Every structure is written in C-alpha cells, then in structure tokens.
Amino acid sequence: MPRKQNPRKPTEAELAILAVIWERGQTTVREVFNELGEEQGVGYTTVLKLMQIMTEKGLLQKDVSVRPQVFTATRPRSQMQRALLGDLMDRAFSGSPGSLVLQALSMKQSTPQELREIRRMLDELESDESVGDDIEGGAQ
Amino acid sequence: MPRKQNPRKPTEAELAILAVIWERGQTTVREVFNELGEEQGVGYTTVLKLMQIMTEKGLLQKDVSVRPQVFTATRPRSQMQRALLGDLMDRAFSGSPGSLVLQALSMKQSTPQELREIRRMLDELESDESVGDDIEGGAQ
DNA sequence: ATTGACTGACGAAGGTCTTCGTATAGTCTT
DNA sequence: AAGACTATACGAAGACCTTCGTCAGTCAAT
Numbered sequence: 001m002p003r004k005q006n007p008r009k010p011t012e013a014e015l016a017i018l019a020v021i022w023e024r025g026q027t028t029v030r031e032v033f034n035e036l037g038e039e040q041g042v043g044y045t046t047v048l049k050l051m052q053i054m055t056e057k058g059l060l061q062k063d064v065s066v067r068p069q070v071f072t073a074t075r076p077r078s079q080m081q082r083a084l085l086g087d088l089m090d091r092a093f094s095g096s097p098g099s100l101v102l103q104a105l106s107m108k109q110s111t112p113q114e115l116r117e118i119r120r121m122l123d124e125l126e127s128d129e130s131v132g133d134d135i136e137g138g139a140q
Numbered sequence: 141m142p143r144k145q146n147p148r149k150p151t152e153a154e155l156a157i158l159a160v161i162w163e164r165g166q167t168t169v170r171e172v173f174n175e176l177g178e179e180q181g182v183g184y185t186t187v188l189k190l191m192q193i194m195t196e197k198g199l200l201q202k203d204v205s206v207r208p209q210v211f212t213a214t215r216p217r218s219q220m221q222r223a224l225l226g227d228l229m230d231r232a233f234s235g236s237p238g239s240l241v242l243q244a245l246s247m248k249q250s251t252p253q254e255l256r257e258i259r260r261m262l263d264e265l266e267s268d269e270s271v272g273d274d275i276e277g278g279a280q
Numbered sequence: 281a282t283t284g285a286c287t288g289a290c291g292a293a294g295g296t297c298t299t300c301g302t303a304t305a306g307t308c309t310t
Numbered sequence: 311a312a313g314a315c316t317a318t319a320c321g322a323a324g325a326c327c328t329t330c331g332t333c334a335g336t337c338a339a340t
Binding site: 093122 | 152154155213218220221222224225226228229231232233234236237238239240241242243244245246247250251252253254255257258259261262265266
C-alpha cells in the first residue's frame with residue numbers, strides 16, 4: 001500500500017540546493033550546478049529538474065521574465081532551520097530541547113564567540129522566563 | 141538513474157520504532173505495535189517488516205532463542221542523536237553548531253532546569269577551551 | 281491430534297526521490 | 311537567416327520506503 005506523503009519538508013537533495021540559494025540570495029540553475037553539481041557528480045538537468053519540483057512544491061520561486069531564470073527561496077533559512085530542528089527534536093529527542101542542545105554543545109567546534117552568544121541567549125531566556133512568559137496577554 | 145544509498149541513517153518510520161525500543165531497552169514486535177502501531181494506524185506486519193529490515197541494516201539485534209523474539213537497539217540513543225544532529229548541522233546549518241543551538245534555544249519550552257544544565261555545560265566548554273585549545277601560536 | 285490465536289518470513293504493490301536522456305525553445309554570432 | 315549554444319520542459323528508469331496480504335510454523339487447550 002502507499003505511504004502517506006510528507007508535508008513541506010525538503011528532501012536531502014533539495015536541502016543541498018536550498019543551502020546554495022540561501023547563501024546567494026538568488027541564483028540561476030547553472031550557478032547551483034557549478035557549486036554542487038560538479039563536486040557531487042550530478043548532472044545539470046538533474047539540478048534543473050529538482051529545482052522545478054521544488055518550485056512546484058513551493059520551496060522556490062522563479063522569475064521567468066529574465067532569461068536564465070532566477071530562483072529564490074520562498075522562506076528564509078532560519079524558518080526552515082527551525083522547522084527541521086523541531087522535527088528532529090520531536091522524532092529523536094522526545095521533544096526535549098534541553099538534551100538536544102546539550103548534545104549539540106558537546107559536539108565541540110563551537111567557537112568562543114558562539115559560546116558567548118549562547119550564554120547571552122541563555123540570559124535572555126531566563127529573564128523572560130522569570131518575568132513574564134505569557135506574551136499573548138495583550139488582548140482580552 | 142538510480143539514487144545513491146544512504147549510510148546507516150534510519151528512515152522516519154525506523155526512527156519511530158527506535159524511539160520505542162530505546163525507551164524500553166528491549167521489546168517484542170507486539171509491544172512496539174501496541175505503542176505506535178495502533179495510534180498511527182499501522183498494521184502489525186508492517187511493524188514486523190520494518191523491524192526485520194532494521195535488523196538487516198544493523199540498527200537492531202534480535203534474540204531468536206526466546207519465543208516472541210526480543211529486539212534491542214545496537215547503538216545507544218545518544219550516539220544516534222549525535223549522528224542525526226551532526227547530519228542536520230552539516231546540511232542545514234553550514235556546519236555551525238552555534239546557530240543551531242541558538243535556534244534550538246529560541247524554540248523555548250526549555251525548562252529552567254534544562255537551562256541551568258546548559259549553562260553548566262557552557263562553563264565546562266569554556267574552561268576546556270581556554271586551557272588547551274590554542275594550538276596555534278604560543279601563549280602570550 | 282485438532283483447533284485457534286499468535287508469530288515470523290516473504291513478496292509485492294504503490295508511492296517518493298534522484299537521476300538523466302531527449303526534445304523543444306531561446307539567444308547569440310557570423 | 312543559419313548554425314551553434316544554452317536553457318527549459320518532459321518523461322521515464324530504477325533505487326528506496328512503507329504498507330500489507332498470505333502462508334507457514336508454534337503453543338496451549340481441548
């Protein structure tokens with residue numbers, strides 16, 4: 001029997017393409033191909049096809065008015081990161097962000113600067129938490 | 141043409157099963173089925189088939205000597221979490237753990253206790269870092 | 281031993297994903 | 311305008327995933 005289809009979550013190959021597009025803001029197929037097609041041994045039409053499918057899925061938008069069509073991501077990188085992270089958190093970390101963060105931190109490689117930034121974020125979170133967590137409150 | 145196959149990364153359905161097995165330490169097919177088969181509308185033989193495939197892939201081990209066969213995970217949850225996290229970090233976060241952690245933290249829901257623990261982890265990391273991380277030029 | 285309920289092995293259907301080949305359409309150069 | 315190139319669209323091949331149906335084996339109680 002069939003499988004139920006996934007919401008709007010990019011596949012592996014799609015995510016690789018998104019990474020390039022996020023980096024550049026907007027790109028042509030050829031630019032994406034040059035960046036990852038060659039090093040990954042993927043053909044030009046493969047990249048094209050994927051980008052067409054991604055456009056159908058709503059992951060990308062394309063401007064057809066210019067000749068080599070220009071593609072952009074419909075959603076910002078941060079939003080997708082958030083979604084992917086939330087998904088992984090649910091599926092592999094029992095929905096606990098704490099243990100996820102701890103694992104990520106233990107993975108070394110964080111620069112001192114990043115660590116400082118994380119600490120600052122922690123400060124904000126804790127103050128928010130203690131003062132007022134109910135943001136919505138404005139309306140009655 | 142074909143697709144290149146993934147290393148030893150569990151699929152979505154496999155991960156759902158792993159979650160149950162990690163929780164219980166060891167399980168029978170029926171236990172897994174009771175836990176997620178019913179609520180997800182998946183049949184018993186589906187769960188069984190998946191667990192058989194997972195065993196072939198090396199994700200699970202089964203003890204055939206007892207009657208309802210008993211399955212266990214071959215690798216601890218933390219190791220898999222680490223691998224999945226690293227994978228996501230590479231593919232969606234440009235390999236930067238910092239921004240991943242920040243995103244995860246901003247997803248709130250972290251309990252104060254978790255925040256404290258994260259802070260402690262940060263302390264450890266920073267002390268490690270300041271002591272023995274500067275491989276480059278001598279200390280001055 | 282026969283029956284009934286449960287377990288386990290297999291194969292196959294029907295999707296998705298990735299990969300291209302091929303054909304068509306535009307653009308540019310001469 | 312013709313030929314050479316590049317870009318785009320389309321369809322299809324084949325791996326992989328998820329889902330079961332079916333059949334055979336096991337065990338307990340009749």
